[in-house]
Amino acid sequence: MGKTLSFATIGALLLVGPVFGHAKLLSTTPAAEAQLGLAPTSLTLTFNENVRLAVLKLSTGGHEIPLTIDHGSAAAPSVTIALPPLTAGKYEVQWSALTPSDGHVVKGGYSFTVR
Numbered sequence: 001m002g003k004t005l006s007f008a009t010i011g012a013l014l015l016v017g018p019v020f021g022h023a024k025l026l027s028t029t030p031a032a033e034a035q036l037g038l039a040p041t042s043l044t045l046t047f048n049e050n051v052r053l054a055v056l057k058l059s060t061g062g063h064e065i066p067l068t069i070d071h072g073s074a075a076a077p078s079v080t081i082a083l084p085p086l087t088a089g090k091y092e093v094q095w096s097a098l099t100p101s102d103g104h105v106v107k108g109g110y111s112f113t114v115r
């Protein structure tokens with residue numbers, strides 16, 4: 001029993017270690033649920049390890065706003081995308097990123113509001 005528990009503990013430690021962990025989104029600019037008085041001119045996603053941005057979709061009221069993503073850029077923990085001029089409204093962000101260290105894809109989404 002004691003032995004089983006220690007193997008389980010070691011397994012759990014390995015699973016949360018940096019080698020086996022998926023890239024994790026640490027922060028975004030604009031922040032999730034931000035209420036902005038000024039329209040942001042860029043969007044930044046910051047992860048805990050190097051990623052390559054695969055998809056970044058920005059939409060408002062069901063309309064997608066075309067963005068230019070440089071798919072040739074080197075993997076980095078932080079990705080910044082220039083935004084076109086944004087009018088007032090609620091914006092939905094959908095992203096996915098590839099972690100070159102293990103080939104896994106992580107994805108997520110959030111929203112912010114320009115007042």
Ligand SMILES: [Cu+2]
Nearest residue numbers: 021022102104
């Ligand atoms: Cu992974």
